[in-house]
Every structure is written in structure tokens, then in C-alpha cells.
Amino acid sequence: MNVKMIGASPLGGTIYSGTLNPAKGLWVGKKTDVTDMVLRAAADHLFVVKKEYAFPMKDGRCLVMSAEIFDEVPERFKG
Incomplete structure (x- = not known):
């Protein structure tokens, strides 16, 4: 059974929302980059x-x- 998940890519760290096949450990279909949204929610x-x-x-x-x-x-975040 496929499940809705949020996970970070081990390659670039991008956080995706999508459907995962847990038996295969693979994303199924379209996944959406939600990195900024997740980080903002965590900060809030x-x-x-x-x-x-x-x-x-x-x-x-x-x-x-x-x-x-x-x-x-x-300062470390400027420029």
C-alpha cells in the first residue's frame, strides 16, 4: 500500500511531499518540493x-x- 509522505532527498536535501511505496522505498508519481514551506513551519x-x-x-x-x-x-546572513 502506498502512503503520503514528506521526506528529504539524500542527494541535495530538498524536502518533498508525495506518495511513497514503502515496500520498495521509492517515490511513486509526482513529488512536490515543499522545502521552504516545511522550514518556515518548523521555524514557526x-x-x-x-x-x-x-x-x-x-x-x-x-x-x-x-x-x-x-x-x-x-551579519552572517547578509550579502
Whole structure:
């Protein structure tokens, strides 16, 4: 049975929404790039809940997601 999924491409990191065949681990039919929408939703969520999330990685390391609020765009994002 195919299921609706959201997943990140291991090649470029693009986040897609579409239908996945779990038995084959393959996308079926058209998939849509939802990267910006997902990142904005995650940022909005982190702002509201003011929480950090930790995700174990396959290699044993851990990825931590959190949010910082600034009064203006930090220099590292300009230009």
C-alpha cells in the first residue's frame, strides 16, 4: 500500500511531499518540493513552543534543532 509522505532527498536535501511505496522505498508519481514551506513551519513551531529537539543520526551523532530570535538579520546572513 502506498502512503503520503514528506521526506528529504539524500542527494541535495530538498524536502518533498508525495506518495511513497514503502515496500520498495521509492517515490511513486509526482513529488512536490515543499522545502521552504516545511522550514518556515518548523521555524514557526520552534518560535511558539520555545523548545529544542534532538534527533539521533545513523552514525551515532546527534542533530539539535532550536531557534534564536534577533532584532535584525545577523551579519552572517547578509550579502
